[in-house]
Amino acid sequence: MTDTDSVLGEPRIKRKFIIAVDYGTTYSSVSYIIVEDGQSIAEKIEDIRTIEGYDGEPENGPWTSVPTELWYPDDDYARAEETYANPANGLNHNGEDPESDLYMEDGDLPLWRPQDQVEHRVPEKVIWGYKVQDALGALDTQTGRDSRNKPILRAKLLLDHESHTQEQRDKLTPTLQYLRRKKLIKRNEDVITDFLACLLRHTKEKLEELHSFSVDECDVEVVMCVPVIWNNKACRTMQWAMGSALQAAGFRTENDFVSDLFIVSEPEAAATFVLAEQIHLMKNEVFMLIDAGGGTIDVITYKVNLESPLRLEKQVAEPEGAMNGSSFINERFRTFMTHRLQTQREGVEAAEGKSIEGVVDGEDIMPKFEMNFKRRANFEKQSLCNRKYKVMGLVENKALGVLRNNVSVEYKDLEAFFRPSLLNVVGLMRSQLYKAETNNIPVDKVILTGGFAASPALQAFLLQELKPYRNVNGNPIRLILPEQHSNGAAISAGAALRALDKEHGPARNISSSYGILYIEEYDPRRFRQHRECSYPKPDQYDGIRRISTIDWIIKKDSEVAPDHTDTRELLHMFAPTRERFLCEELLYLSDTSKESHYTKYHPYNKKQYELIGKIVIDMTFLRNENIIGLTKLSTGSDHYAVKFDLHIQVMDRNLKVWGTWPPRSEGGQGERLLEGSVRYINMAAAFAPGTK
Structure with missing residues (x-):
């Protein structure tokens, strides 16, 4: 259609x-x-x-x-x-700068950006x-x-x-x-x-x-x-x-x-694609995934939990990695070529009209090495490894492999570019096999993926290495190579395929806490956390002692339903002279804290949270529509007391926050959605990859 x-x-x-x-x-x-x-x-x-x-x-x-x-x-x-413009109302209702207490490394900024920025x-x-x-x-x-x-x-x-x-x-x-x-x-x-x-x-x-x-x-x-x-x-x-x-x-x-x-997760995406294209894994089968990329080489061993759709149970050995992928082959080659040309810099730059660095990165050297040789190099055919790269202005110097207007690169040079990366991959594979064998775990297959996986040199190196290996059951270990047409996009393709079927994924255990700034009455008898804070002064309006805490409404390490909802009643007090009743609510996240009732300056919370959002709700209508009147007390000072409900709802992998009035304590059923109160936050990163 x-x-x-x-x-x-x-x-x-x-x-x-x-x-x-x-x-x-x-x-x-x-x-x-x-x-x-x-x-x-x-x-x-x-x-x-x-x-x-x-x-x-x-x-x-x-x-x-x-x-x-x-x-x-x-x-x-x-x-x-x-x-990043400053919010119109920069201080919260406690007179604090909401961003001043963020825990940030040098050069970082809050990941949250207010709506008016x-x-x-x-x-x-x-x-x-x-x-x-x-x-x-x-x-x-x-x-x-x-x-x-x-x-x-x-x-x-x-x-x-x-x-x-x-x-x-x-x-x-x-x-x-x-x-x-x-x-x-x-x-x-x-x-x-x-x-x-x-x-x-x-x-x-x-x-x-x-x-x-x-x-x-x-x-x-x-x-x-x-x-x-x-x-x-x-x-x-x-x-x-x-x-x-x-x-x-x-x-x-x-x-x-x-x-x-x-x-x-990248390994699950790669495995999903490779296995959908080539092979079938059985439940409880163990395989090693070598993700040989351009920068990093990552090796991880998994056990299959479910055959169809493919789901991985756990890592049977601690993942290992190294920083020696295929791009480092390019770096070694670039250093080699730059060194060769440095000896005749003046002549080369005059003839080429560009710097030595520009010549090396130009179309006749690095792109040709990357596209025409590195991706096809096979050291089993040594005669095919010799190459010449054209550079104008060169004078012959056989000791350095420099010919007239050409640099000669031989087999021994190219092997030196490749060998450190090849040995790294093999070393990581050996280490994972040893860990599996030590734990009496039979590795049945080794799956090679990633950009470097297409290299014939790497494939031949791994095949030769695995040939004598037997797993703990005495069976040979099969090396699964990527299909020719799948090179370059196996992870993104596998991720798209994995997203089609989200069933049978990890449990919805959340690894971060989500909370709000919550002003609560000081009660050290009821809350042990209050005993560890300074004795607060009476509130200027009603004389009640209160402290500013973080209420961790959604707690890390708990299983969260896809429609979980919590509600908190919030109180704000305003002087009679205040023109607008702006109620500011701050939303926090922590990867470590989950107990409520601590102040945000307590060691339990300090430097352990991030500000991830702010909601500013205008409640001036309560006074303008004569819904509330001035509160007069024998102690304290005259004020307007504003109450409303703030709702926090998990919606699959998102969080929705919104306010309603009147509050439930006054018989409210969420009749009035408060303007400007709705805020959505994506919380997918707080769940294990693959969580529905």
Whole structure:
């Protein structure tokens, strides 16, 4: 059925686009499935498609993935000086700055952005994907580019906290500091948002071109892939970056809120795709997944919990990883070539009209190595490994392998580029096999996936290594290689497939607490937590002693129903001279705290929470409509007492917060929805990946 059918009087079928994003360390991909009303899941398995047609991609495509690279040219200072405006009413009703007590690392900002603040904007001249190396390769010797303004590579590692990735994060620091000083980014994670925005804008354009996609007429579910090793904060940061990017790319979102977000672990996504395409695993079978990417190599061993749909029970050994993926082969080759050309820098730069770095990154060296050799290298055929790379201005120097206008690269050189990465993969595989054997666990299969998985050199290396191995049952271990056509987008394709069927996923155990700032009467006899705070002063209005606490309404480590609802009655008091009765409610999140009644400054809560939202409700109508009158007491001072109910409801993987009046204590049944009180927060990152 086409879009013209509706014009002719036929009812338009509602279409849903499941868009899965694999934000990789070195390469990223987007896959999608179109589901129309009434279609069964079985009809869609063969319909997974992957976004292609990236600007600047090599000619021998199409390419289903794009380099996770971003560059902010030196002449682009276009980002607004200040995109985070201060709220009109900066202090809460206790006279406190709601953002002053946030626990933030240096260079970070709250992940929450108030509704009245300007949306995230991507600099117009930002260069991304395949165009980055093209732009760098075109630089001439007169460019004068600030050496600190390097391309952003492997930005995903900003969310990683493993020791083996620390060096790569450190390398990003000078460039990130430079970009912040130039007001091109506000916080480090903006580089992730900016890349995702570019990727999603391209995705939206392709969907419009190929499928007449419309944000107004189509439903969208976004699937986000995350590494197993990421903690809650990393998943949450990625979740908010995704929301900002979707909004910047023109998808329908509200205040970075993605109404339908599903999170899948990268290993499960990869396994889902590979196993759906090639093999069938039995219940209780054990397999090892080697995710050999461009940046990281991750190895994890799983036990199958359910055959169809595939569900993984648990990790049978601690996951392991290393920072030595296929992009490090490029780095070794780049260093090798730069060293060769350095000896004749003046002649080369004069002949080529660009810097040595520009020559190496230009179309005759790095792109040819990446596309024409590295992806096809097979060291079993040594004679095919010798290569020559054309560089004008070179004078022959046989000792360095330099010929006239050419650099010669031989088998022994190429083996040196590959061997450290190959040995890393094998070492991690050996370690996982040893752990499984020690625990008497029979590993039946080793599944190779990731961008590096397509390398014939790596495949041959692993096959040779596994040949003599037997598992604890004495059986050989089978190596499952990726299908040729699946290279580059297995994780995003598997994530889209996994999103089609969310049944039999993990239990809805939540790993973060959600709460509100709650003013409660001081009662040390009833609440032991109150005994650990300072003795409060009487309230200026009614003389009652109260303390400001965080009420953790949804508590971490508990199982939360998909429709769980809680209600709190809130009290605000205003002086007769106050023009407007603005009630400000602060929403908090914590990965550690779950006990209520502690003040937010108590060690139990201090630096353990994040401010994730604020609701400002105007209750002035109660006075203007003569619903409430002035309260006069013998102690304290005259005031208006405002009461209403605040409701917190879990809706699948989202949280809805809203206020109603009158409160239940006064016989209210939620008759009046309070204007401006509705707030949605995505809480998918608080559940285990794959949770329905």
